[in-house]
Amino acid sequence: MHASRPSINQITLAVALRNLLGHLPRTLLTVGAIAVGLASLIFLWSFNEGLHRNMLGNFQQAIIGSIQIHHQGYFQQPELSDYIRNPEKVAETLETSGIENHSQRLESFGLVASDETTEGVMLIGMDPNTETRVTELEKRIGIGRFLQPGDSYTLILGATTANNLNVRLGDEVIVVGYDRYGVMVAESFTLIGIITSGEMGLDRGMAITSLETLQEMVDMPGQVTTFVINLPEKNIDKAVKQLNEQLHEQPLEIMPWYVMFPVMKEWVTLHNGFLYLFIGVVLFIVIASELNTLLLSMLERTREFGVFMAIGTTRQEVAALLITEALFIGILGTLSGTLLGLITVFITGITGIDLSILLGSTSRFYVDPLVYPQLELGRLGITISAILIASMVAGLYPAWRASQLQPAEAIRYG
Amino acid sequence: MTSIIKTRDLHKCYWVGTMPHPALHGIDLDIEQGEFAVLAGRSGSGKSTLLNIIGALESADSGSVEVFDQNILQMTQDRRTRFRLDHIGFVFQAYNLIRVFSARENIAYVCQLQGKSKEESLEIANHWLREVEIEHLGYRKPDQLSGGQQQRVAIARALATEPQIILADEPTANLDTQTGRNLIHLMQGLNQRLGTTFLISSHDPDVKEAASRLIKLADGQIVDEWSTIPKPPISISSACPVQNKPLGERVRIKLNRMFSRRRRKQSPKDNSRHS
Numbered sequence: 001m002h003a004s005r006p007s008i009n010q011i012t013l014a015v016a017l018r019n020l021l022g023h024l025p026r027t028l029l030t031v032g033a034i035a036v037g038l039a040s041l042i043f044l045w046s047f048n049e050g051l052h053r054n055m056l057g058n059f060q061q062a063i064i065g066s067i068q069i070h071h072q073g074y075f076q077q078p079e080l081s082d083y084i085r086n087p088e089k090v091a092e093t094l095e096t097s098g099i100e101n102h103s104q105r106l107e108s109f110g111l112v113a114s115d116e117t118t119e120g121v122m123l124i125g126m127d128p129n130t131e132t133r134v135t136e137l138e139k140r141i142g143i144g145r146f147l148q149p150g151d152s153y154t155l156i157l158g159a160t161t162a163n164n165l166n167v168r169l170g171d172e173v174i175v176v177g178y179d180r181y182g183v184m185v186a187e188s189f190t191l192i193g194i195i196t197s198g199e200m201g202l203d204r205g206m207a208i209t210s211l212e213t214l215q216e217m218v219d220m221p222g223q224v225t226t227f228v229i230n231l232p233e234k235n236i237d238k239a240v241k242q243l244n245e246q247l248h249e250q251p252l253e254i255m256p257w258y259v260m261f262p263v264m265k266e267w268v269t270l271h272n273g274f275l276y277l278f279i280g281v282v283l284f285i286v287i288a289s290e291l292n293t294l295l296l297s298m299l300e301r302t303r304e305f306g307v308f309m310a311i312g313t314t315r316q317e318v319a320a321l322l323i324t325e326a327l328f329i330g331i332l333g334t335l336s337g338t339l340l341g342l343i344t345v346f347i348t349g350i351t352g353i354d355l356s357i358l359l360g361s362t363s364r365f366y367v368d369p370l371v372y373p374q375l376e377l378g379r380l381g382i383t384i385s386a387i388l389i390a391s392m393v394a395g396l397y398p399a400w401r402a403s404q405l406q407p408a409e410a411i412r413y414g
Numbered sequence: 415m416t417s418i419i420k421t422r423d424l425h426k427c428y429w430v431g432t433m434p435h436p437a438l439h440g441i442d443l444d445i446e447q448g449e450f451a452v453l454a455g456r457s458g459s460g461k462s463t464l465l466n467i468i469g470a471l472e473s474a475d476s477g478s479v480e481v482f483d484q485n486i487l488q489m490t491q492d493r494r495t496r497f498r499l500d501h502i503g504f505v506f507q508a509y510n511l512i513r514v515f516s517a518r519e520n521i522a523y524v525c526q527l528q529g530k531s532k533e534e535s536l537e538i539a540n541h542w543l544r545e546v547e548i549e550h551l552g553y554r555k556p557d558q559l560s561g562g563q564q565q566r567v568a569i570a571r572a573l574a575t576e577p578q579i580i581l582a583d584e585p586t587a588n589l590d591t592q593t594g595r596n597l598i599h600l601m602q603g604l605n606q607r608l609g610t611t612f613l614i615s616s617h618d619p620d621v622k623e624a625a626s627r628l629i630k631l632a633d634g635q636i637v638d639e640w641s642t643i644p645k646p647p648i649s650i651s652s653a654c655p656v657q658n659k660p661l662g663e664r665v666r667i668k669l670n671r672m673f674s675r676r677r678r679k680q681s682p683k684d685n686s687r688h689s
Contacts, residue, residue: 011526018514307510310471311571312499312527314492408472411510412462 016324033289034333042341046373058366065228072251101230103130110177114165125214134230142196155189160204290394306410315403326395417444424477439634455631461615470494503572507584509564511556518552542570562593
């Protein structure tokens, strides 16, 4: 029996390294292909993440918030009679749970009328003191101003609604609705602000006034139908679970944004699906490129492998040599690709990527024209692992072929 | 003396598409320990195929090959690899050194395959570089060596594992006459000094001249065979003169000489031996 061959592993490493250095242009081309593939994946994932966070953030902060709390069944069938019975308890629970960014609203349906025409709207009573903590509606007021504490019977309309009614700042607008008992009520409001967001859902169909004004108009002093909460995306699920446990005694529905508007979530999922497809294509290119290099290298060295076997190297050791080369290429490509990708993300994360030239108006999709790529560590790990595994897989076939060579034939025809 | 290599009724046929190309046709051969035997014959006569089969580099279609009483045709590939490493050294026509290794590393590599440490292997490599008289070239890569120097490294590599048999396939074919002669004398000297058995395939007249036994192949069959007296090596000063050999060996050499003279007289057609 032979003694173990501890130094063979070192030799395998040395031979693999020398072979790769011996064909430097080819090695660099393959490493470059892997690096560029990985860097573009890292950049695309980060761009995607930045785009999604930007879009979802804008979507939530436009008006709906991250989580809403209503009386049970209110979201499907909004009735003023389904108001939140104990808003003080809800507010207290939110505070004790560390959720500071919340605001209360009273929401109903009604008509707005000018001298010329009327239009159906959702009436929203907002607390000007706390609303800015949960949405950025204030920033979307293009003409006039947002609500201020002490405002009474002032009104904000979307640009489309204001246009349809043909009203301007300072004009009188009649709001007609029903109180909690179903009795029709009508009041005169002064138009103080017009929303010019470019988003159809905001620019049409909403009339916003102060919470106190609407409570007074519909005869529901101190009552609200909705709590709106603003939270970072990663905390939403946990908060929903926690609030459900803490508020289970009340007949409430605690709804994250994606339950209220699932289309947006599905769109993001679909978009990610396309990126997974793209990853698949890049992985295929990486495998094909490396396979090509290693196969070429194997065919060029057929005679050498025959000699290796003839002088006493086992098939397993010959296979290990090629797998080691594949590993070297994979590790080098992954390291340089990760570096390149991170640098690209870092730079574009500071400068942002201006999509306005490419896409025109993007506000319809709640996307700011300037997108800042953001790195997501979980995806970075998955992408790097996938490329590394792909590199190793690419080495398996040439290694197997080399190990199957017949020494005499390999020396004769190699 | 006992045979260390025995082939019986050895057949081998190559197929090119559906066309059979017989390479060996019933070869019976015995090689004894310490011989400096040469397989002669034209290209395609089966010399290299026979050498490859004896060296466990290739399989035969039928027959048996015993090396040190072990039937190598029945061995698994891995077992054959180990067997080669332990018992057989190879010298190829095209030198076949590992191009990414230096001369020294080429020799040390086979020692490391045997489980020796790197340091020990390099020491052995230095010893064999001295033996083949190119110690000063140990650091050079194969492409920085001449053909003759590469073949010396190949011989050193073949001997570094201390095999009992060296199989050399056309070792002088790529060398100029003088370099070829030097190499033959080197191998001859090692054969006589170390007792290593050499089985060489060649149609180089100088190699045949140096052979202690010549086996002529044609169309995959042994057509002629005789023993000769090897000429004393030139470049290896320590080669043993015939007078210093044991009595039995001296008798064998004298008998060989006598029989070879008779065979030469009986085989006037074979001019190549005397060219």
